[in-house]
Amino acid sequence: MPISAEEIETLIRARFPEAQIVVEGDDGAHFAAQVIDESFRGMNRVQQQRAVYAALKGKMDGAEGELHALALTTRAP
Template identity: 45%
Template sequence: MAMAERDIVALLKAVLPDADIEMIDLAGDNDHWKAVIVSEQFRGLSRVAQHQLVYRALGDKMGGELHALALETRTP
């Protein structure tokens, strides 16, 4: 089962409300995404910690409804 862009963004915005999020459907199937996320909340965090924050926001959707997600995270 694929996951729609709006649903992914809603989960991310719940944890990162200030984030600027660009979603790129890598395979045209709503199942393989790249997310480019810019948030002040990433400031001072390592790249690993930034990605962990994103994965926590997605919860059990990752690996289920959301099959693959490439991440690019950065601060403004």
């Protein structure tokens, strides 16, 4: 079942309610997201991206995941 950019944003926003979030893509499987949040301050990029992937609650897990690819850009403001 395809996932939408809005669904991805909703999942990320639940974990990062104050973040600036932009999700692009419309094929149901391949997306790009930019997440800017104060909670990333002091984290390296791997830590930031792991936090965002955790917010996706398994949507990228395995071959049957709803979300096939997410190009992710994260940073603190």
